[in-house]
Amino acid sequence: MIMNNPSQKISIMRSKLELKPRLLWLQGLTCNANAHSFFNLPNLEQLLNKFEILYHPSLGTEYSFEKISECDMVCDVLIFEGTFDPLLKRNNILMLNILTHYAHNAKHIIGLGSCASFGGMFKASSPQRNTGLIFNESLKEGPLLHLEEKVINLSGCPIHPQWLGFTLNMIVQNRPIAVDELHRPLELYSHLAHHGCTRNEYFEWKVDSKGFGLKEGCLFYGQGCRAPMTHSSCNKILWNEVSSKTRNGTPCFGCTEPDFPRTDLFSTKTNMSIPADVPLGVSKRSYLTMVGMAKTFSIKRLEGKLIDYKKTD
Amino acid sequence: MITKKLIDQIEGEASVYFDLKDEKVDYASIAFPHFIGIENILEGKSVLDALVITPRVCGICGHAHLMACVRAIESAYKNANLPVTLSKKAEDIREFTLILEIIQNHFKWLYMTIIPQISKLSGSYQDQHPLKGAFAASLATKALAIFSGQWPHASYMIPGGITCDPTHVERLQALSHVEELITFFEKECAGIDIDSLLSFRSCKEIDALQSDIGDLEKNLALSKMHLKGFSHDNFLVLGKHDFSTQAKLKQMRVSNVDTRYIELDDAYSPDEKSYAKNATYNGMFYEVGPLSRLISSNYPLIKNMHRRFKDSTYTRVMARVFEIAVLLKQARTLVENLTLDEASFFAPSKIENLSSTGIGVVEAPRGSLIHKVIIQEGVIKKYEIITPTQWNLGSSPKNRLSPSQQAMQGQSVDDALFIFRSFDVCSVCTTH
Numbered sequence: 001m002i003m004n005n006p007s008q009k010i011s012i013m014r015s016k017l018e019l020k021p022r023l024l025w026l027q028g029l030t031c032n033a034n035a036h037s038f039f040n041l042p043n044l045e046q047l048l049n050k051f052e053i054l055y056h057p058s059l060g061t062e063y064s065f066e067k068i069s070e071c072d073m074v075c076d077v078l079i080f081e082g083t084f085d086p087l088l089k090r091n092n093i094l095m096l097n098i099l100t101h102y103a104h105n106a107k108h109i110i111g112l113g114s115c116a117s118f119g120g121m122f123k124a125s126s127p128q129r130n131t132g133l134i135f136n137e138s139l140k141e142g143p144l145l146h147l148e149e150k151v152i153n154l155s156g157c158p159i160h161p162q163w164l165g166f167t168l169n170m171i172v173q174n175r176p177i178a179v180d181e182l183h184r185p186l187e188l189y190s191h192l193a194h195h196g197c198t199r200n201e202y203f204e205w206k207v208d209s210k211g212f213g214l215k216e217g218c219l220f221y222g223q224g225c226r227a228p229m230t231h232s233s234c235n236k237i238l239w240n241e242v243s244s245k246t247r248n249g250t251p252c253f254g255c256t257e258p259d260f261p262r263t264d265l266f267s268t269k270t271n272m273s274i275p276a277d278v279p280l281g282v283s284k285r286s287y288l289t290m291v292g293m294a295k296t297f298s299i300k301r302l303e304g305k306l307i308d309y310k311k312t313d
Numbered sequence: 314m315i316t317k318k319l320i321d322q323i324e325g326e327a328s329v330y331f332d333l334k335d336e337k338v339d340y341a342s343i344a345f346p347h348f349i350g351i352e353n354i355l356e357g358k359s360v361l362d363a364l365v366i367t368p369r370v371c372g373i374c375g376h377a378h379l380m381a382c383v384r385a386i387e388s389a390y391k392n393a394n395l396p397v398t399l400s401k402k403a404e405d406i407r408e409f410t411l412i413l414e415i416i417q418n419h420f421k422w423l424y425m426t427i428i429p430q431i432s433k434l435s436g437s438y439q440d441q442h443p444l445k446g447a448f449a450a451s452l453a454t455k456a457l458a459i460f461s462g463q464w465p466h467a468s469y470m471i472p473g474g475i476t477c478d479p480t481h482v483e484r485l486q487a488l489s490h491v492e493e494l495i496t497f498f499e500k501e502c503a504g505i506d507i508d509s510l511l512s513f514r515s516c517k518e519i520d521a522l523q524s525d526i527g528d529l530e531k532n533l534a535l536s537k538m539h540l541k542g543f544s545h546d547n548f549l550v551l552g553k554h555d556f557s558t559q560a561k562l563k564q565m566r567v568s569n570v571d572t573r574y575i576e577l578d579d580a581y582s583p584d585e586k587s588y589a590k591n592a593t594y595n596g597m598f599y600e601v602g603p604l605s606r607l608i609s610s611n612y613p614l615i616k617n618m619h620r621r622f623k624d625s626t627y628t629r630v631m632a633r634v635f636e637i638a639v640l641l642k643q644a645r646t647l648v649e650n651l652t653l654d655e656a657s658f659f660a661p662s663k664i665e666n667l668s669s670t671g672i673g674v675v676e677a678p679r680g681s682l683i684h685k686v687i688i689q690e691g692v693i694k695k696y697e698i699i700t701p702t703q704w705n706l707g708s709s710p711k712n713r714l715s716p717s718q719q720a721m722q723g724q725s726v727d728d729a730l731f732i733f734r735s736f737d738v739c740s741v742c743t744t745h
Contacts, residue, residue: 248462
């Protein structure tokens with residue numbers, strides 16, 4: 001009998017679960033990569049055990065999506081993955097209505113990935129109408145703008161699992177999370193992707209990479225690397241605990257920034273052979289003075305190969 | 314009367330509409346209601362940008378998209394009579410990372426989708442550990458990311474090779490993660506060492522295992538899945554790899570394949586707008602994926618299962634599980650024997666000068682994946698992606714059923730929903 005009343009059912013269950021924060025994971029237009037990236041988190045189980053998970057798209061959870069879409073319960077932490085498309089329906093109900101209901105009642109809202117933060121890759125699907133939750137690229141525009149003080153953006157295509165792990169753990173501990181003007185946690189996004197790159201010495205001495213597929217050289221000058229202009233901790237908290245794009249010779253594409261995806265991603269835009277964009281906060285003049293000086297040196301160690309396998313193998 | 318079922322706990326979301334007769338499926342149609350439009354996004358962009366954009370079709374098999382994309386661009390170079398040289402090192406590393414992505418996919422499907430569903434269906438209440446799937450997948454992606462830089466969404470394969478230049482330090486680190494994953498598989502999943510499992514010849518040997526896989530096999534049998542879910546018994550493997558054999562099998566008659574015979578048409582979904590397309594070969598539906606790969610490669614256990622239970626759901630599910638073992642062994646061999654004394658990358662001629670067409674075909678977790686590109690002076694004129702789910706999960710009128718529609722025919726709704734999931738549904742790939 002009692003089970004027929006949904007609110008009573010919830011209260012019984014909540015007492016059993018010692019009032020853990022209720023987490024709900026909703027999706028806009030998405031490729032699911034943030035969900036899959038998050039599955040790589042070490043100690044995932046311990047973190048998930050700190051929450052009562054109402055619904056997650058890939059994990060068997062307390063409620064079905066059909067039940068969630070009835071909007072007769074509330075959550076404490078709302079995760080939204082994917083671009084917001086005002087016309088998107090799930091279970092034949094406008095996602096806007098589901099999102100607004102849960103967002104209104106949630107204490108914290110996490111815009112997960114660059115799509116939910118700024119529109120991202122899938123904004124291009126319908127560029128006139130798709131946005132992030134509170135930003136349309138870097139313009140303040142989106143369905144949850146009136147609730148912006150609750151929104152934390154975790155940009156990245158996809159997010160690093162530990163960025164979400166950090167945010168959820170801070171929430172569990174009731175600690176405030178300081179954010180930048182794009183609502184991204186400062187502790188994760190005040191670094192640049194450049195910090196900790198194994199090619200830093202080549203950047204310092206302005207030694208360009210001679211091409212792809214090499215350990216040696218910096219990718220900033222020819223290969224399009226955006227790491228000195230991109231807020232992220234990719235080279236501080238390594239991907240999959242082992243590496244990063246730039247360490248492995250792939251340029252940073254700037255996927256945590258509102259203008260992702262840019263174009264011509266594998267080459268550096270230049271004006272008169274000078275990079276069009278210089279490292280963040282550095283004046284072009286200072287940068288050019290620095291380059292001019294560094295280029296006068298010839299450093300043999302940085303010009304040759306670090307290891308020649310033809311001689312050593 | 315039409316009964317609608319919303320399918321979640323798959324990649325994305327799908328709806329299946331059942332027309333029932335005497336409580337059995339008389340006809341099922343499938344709708345994928347969400348659309349991204351990646352192909353339109355690609356038009357007008359530099360073709361190298363496709364190496365960043367196409368992996369973002371899918372969060373679980375983006376690496377396969379990357380490899381199909383790089384193969385398509387390399388094929389365009391060759392079609393323009395411009396040479397592309399690939400070192401064996403680059404080819405082996407590409408293959409290694411592709412294999413590990415398939416492995417992570419299968420582990421997640423096993424623990425997050427199939428075991429929970431068979432547990433419900435069979436009433437056996439088999440222990441459920443969805444996060445075992447996540448843990449195993451995280452080990453696989455760790456080994457993968459050593460070479461690709463990250464997973465998901467790496468772009469480390471480029472025309473002419475790969476961007477990384479690993480040392481033996483990285484190679485041995487990758488090997489140790491693969492070995493750890495093999496140990497996990499043997500202890501936590503199979504209950505037997507991998508070589509013994511690979512030498513199995515009969516279902517009885519699997520049935521005897523006291524393990525997650527043994528329990529799965531017993532519950533499939535308990536649910537009579539060896540007598541349900543038969544499809545057309547047509548199999549297709551289009552991708553060229555060491556771990557599979559390209560072939561078309563029509564009721565086990567083997568013939569060669571030619572991608573010119575592949576066609577796409579709009580899916581038929583009378584009850585809901587669907588953005589899906591159906592992929593056919595010479596006008597006929599074929600099943601793609603692990604079962605097709607293992608049958609075309611003549612694995613004795615899978616051939617035996619197929620002889621006894623045809624392309625039932627039992628055979629389809631067990632093939633996908635068995636493929637984990639096949640691929641783990643292949644991954645270990647690749648990384649053990651990897652030589653590092655060759656170049657990672659040979660620069661092909663300037664992309665700005667390339668005007669040509671190309672096709673890239675790979676085996677993705679769910680089966681054959683095709684990228685086609687038309688390039689004019691380095692810019693994409695047209696891009697077309699044909700995904701494995703467009704083969705398996707097509708939706709057609711009753712007189713011409715797709716593999717999954719055929720498999721659900723005549724079954725109860727609960728059985729049909731399990732059978733549908735046995736194809737490892739990916740809606741994000743279907744309506745890219």
